Amino acid sequence: MRRIVFVLVAVVAVGGVVAYVAPASGQADGEAAPIYVIKIPSGYRDWRLISVAHEEGKLNDLRAILGNDVAIKAFREGKLPYSNGAIIARLAWSYDSLEESEKAFGRPQSFVAGPPKNGVQFMVKDSTKYASTDGWGFAQFDDGKPASEAVQNTCFSCHATVKGRDFVFNRYSP
């Protein structure tokens, strides 16, 4: 017999971004569960570039950090904390040696972006909606779908490492 579980989910839509308050299952201490961004912000691939990066090890990717207009303005002005409405996107692709370059040099020389990898991640600033995570809503989407709660839960704790930069790892590259 299948068990049917009903879960109450509060859905809030503001400024084109939809978030939900995760059910507080297993949380006996009454603390609010983390809240996530559950819809991919539209048009993010057209946003301007903040910076680029490469992750080694298991991630092994090349990545780009893009920002919407509110985010780009904040990065360029260097003002912290980021204003409400700022959204930062992290795209990533596989880390591939460029064939033509490797042939010319006789060894790997140029590494270029291959197919998408490691999902697409977002940070959305809304000091009210995401008050429990210091004003940022975090999210990862794999093939267009929200990643598991286990994955989403890792965002905030890792970004807390750079709380002094309002939880943002990347700096703007001129």
Added chain:
Amino acid sequence: MRRIVFVLVAVVAVGGVVAYVAPASGQADGEAAPIYVIKIPSGYRDWRLISVAHEEGKLNDLRAILGNDVAIKAFREGKLPYSNGAIIARLAWSYDSLEESEKAFGRPQSFVAGPPKNGVQFMVKDSTKYASTDGWGFAQFDDGKPASEAVQNTCFSCHATVKGRDFVFNRYSP
């Protein structure tokens, strides 16, 4: 006594990009010298992202490839050759281990973009103006100034490696 050398330079301004025909010094065979883009296309830092890359060895940088609207349209549609007016920009920054990440992992893990490095490069498509280099004008600017003729001369021969992709190394990253 200083030698004063007069050089005849033909300056042409089309579509916001200024090019010049390099003096044909030392060219006895009558062939046209390569022509270069001599002014940085305005607003390029606001262009959309084509892709990202990492160069090893002496270059040792992280780079982003941006495109103006004409270029982005061509990349997304996958049509070759690129239309006149397409401009591709290559920005690069030093390849730096992110301190916070290295501390957390106990080894270099995240490489981020540091200060600008290796100049800014452009490819400008104009099949008439740059007919002698298969329709592309190439340029590198170091600290806002055109690089030496020796440097500029390396662009076309290297990009000829990917003539089949209309001289463009990078592919569009979705």
